[in-house]
Amino acid sequence: MQLEFLGTGAGVPGKFRNVSSTALKLLDECNSVWLFDVGEGTQQQILRSNLKPRKINKIFITHLHGDHIFGLPGLLSSRSFQGGNTPLTIYGPKGIKDFVQISLRVSQTKLSYRINYAEIDSTGLIYQDDKFSVYTEKLDHQIECFGYRVVESDHPGELLVDKLMADNVPSGPIYGKLKDGLTVELEDGRVINGKDYLGSAQKGRIVAVFGDTRANDNSYKLAKNADALVHESTFSKDEAKLARNYYHSTCVQAAQLAQKAEVGKLLLTHISARYTGNMAKRLENQARKIFNNTKVVKDFDVVDIPFNKK
Amino acid sequence: MQLEFLGTGAGVPGKFRNVSSTALKLLDECNSVWLFDVGEGTQQQILRSNLKPRKINKIFITHLHGDHIFGLPGLLSSRSFQGGNTPLTIYGPKGIKDFVQISLRVSQTKLSYRINYAEIDSTGLIYQDDKFSVYTEKLDHQIECFGYRVVESDHPGELLVDKLMADNVPSGPIYGKLKDGLTVELEDGRVINGKDYLGSAQKGRIVAVFGDTRANDNSYKLAKNADALVHESTFSKDEAKLARNYYHSTCVQAAQLAQKAEVGKLLLTHISARYTGNMAKRLENQARKIFNNTKVVKDFDVVDIPFNKK
Numbered sequence A, B: 001m002q003l004e005f006l007g008t009g010a011g012v013p014g015k016f017r018n019v020s021s022t023a024l025k026l027l028d029e030c031n032s033v034w035l036f037d038v039g040e041g042t043q044q045q046i047l048r049s050n051l052k053p054r055k056i057n058k059i060f061i062t063h064l065h066g067d068h069i070f071g072l073p074g075l076l077s078s079r080s081f082q083g084g085n086t087p088l089t090i091y092g093p094k095g096i097k098d099f100v101q102i103s104l105r106v107s108q109t110k111l112s113y114r115i116n117y118a119e120i121d122s123t124g125l126i127y128q129d130d131k132f133s134v135y136t137e138k139l140d141h142q143i144e145c146f147g148y149r150v151v152e153s154d155h156p157g158e159l160l161v162d163k164l165m166a167d168n169v170p171s172g173p174i175y176g177k178l179k180d181g182l183t184v185e186l187e188d189g190r191v192i193n194g195k196d197y198l199g200s201a202q203k204g205r206i207v208a209v210f211g212d213t214r215a216n217d218n219s220y221k222l223a224k225n226a227d228a229l230v231h232e233s234t235f236s237k238d239e240a241k242l243a244r245n246y247y248h249s250t251c252v253q254a255a256q257l258a259q260k261a262e263v264g265k266l267l268l269t270h271i272s273a274r275y276t277g278n279m280a281k282r283l284e285n286q287a288r289k290i291f292n293n294t295k296v297v298k299d300f301d302v303v304d305i306p307f308n309k310k
């Protein structure tokens, strides 16, 4: 599980930061890539990464501002052109379906795969399979805007085959039952409990990816105990008033949330073009005074989300 | 007058060629830039050029395929963000207005300038001022597709002030009449003809910029005697059948048109990602056998269109 940052700028593309897009790489977990927002030029950024468009099977849109969606029609077209033929689901605010469908219709684009549209009409759990659950909450931006919380299911402990063999438990279909933690009776009359032959379970990881937002109460629900929190940082410490007026956050507000929600690491993105080079470092330093494990990400940064050792 | 190529690829962006966009720089002529097609990522290409978005006041769309229009909403938004406040006119096939308006509405983008939409309902002259006329004709592509011919007005000869002074013609309002080539009577009774006091007129330049097309009959009308012809070259010499099936041209078909229409130079664009490096050179060489003054353009190439010395 890795995050790859495809666009870390705010509002308009700059020379060094493209507009918003963040990839959650779930290659080991389910051979998929999930995208959060698709600003214009995302497909060109992907060309410069080693992501494969056909592996993208979920796209989560935080809000409909142009810097977060104008790359969507082009990405969808290229995914088809490059041989993608498996369905793709787009989650996002009401309106995203119209935008995509009209763009594809006007351009007479015929896709080689099906798009499922999942416009968000209620918050909470919006997706679940055996490996992942995704939750959403409303944030506080000029227009309807969502944050997403991806929760990996806990990994059950591995079956300790060496221990079974040492105890002369013959292999066979009962290994499946033991792996599920059940109690079984062996042919020699012994009764053993699967739980005694399982390694320790591995807690699933949690990643929260936010759209543009002011500091607000829903943020905590989404961010709580996340291994990684991807948060906007459009303004610096001293610009809280500007941030409020423009419905954005300061780096310090993001750090305060990270601290309160006890996240693993804070990844600051949506960096204004005013903050070039060392000035972006300053945002990082301001945030670190409050939450030390903070990083201002750049385009093409890849951040690993390891299992929690605790 | 210069052409700057912002995207010279075909269909989907590649690592070295972005999707279609061509700028006609009329900075000396009228302090304007006109864009032909706006594929996704055009605004990012402009960032890497020295073009100013606010100077773009006309955009000509050849057809509605995604690789020619998906960059339009983002470019329009950024032009506003970067202080553009003068009106802009978009010419193109029916449907372009819907696409732009819906994209701007969904994203709640408010522009600081007015857009005039000039959807093409009849071919021929579509724009004229004292310096330029623009003509359009239908080409032959899968969907409605236009080519554009920009004709600069002839520059009248300069008034030869030295010669007037040598002939003791006193300066004053009559200089205006003489400059217009009129006959005037001087106070001393002499009658002189303005035409005798004008330098030689300078023929205006002609630039033709085509959309995607098969070889077709309208092309000649648009290309005739152009100083520069910008033409697609999606396929190579031996792929005429593929070109026909996909509604495109080979490099040789473009060269045949250039020769027949007696253009000044042929600029080949819309180059497939299959033709990398030296293979693109091969397209050029194949075309040069028929029309020598041919160039396969690359992204960011700038081509000067000088006055014709003849």
Ligand SMILES: [Zn+2]
Residues within 6 Å of the ligand: A010, A011, A020, A065, A067, A068, A212, A270
């Ligand atoms: Zn934004």
Ligand SMILES: [Zn+2]
Residues within 6 Å of the ligand: B010, B011, B020, B065, B067, B068, B212, B270
């Ligand atoms: Zn094309």
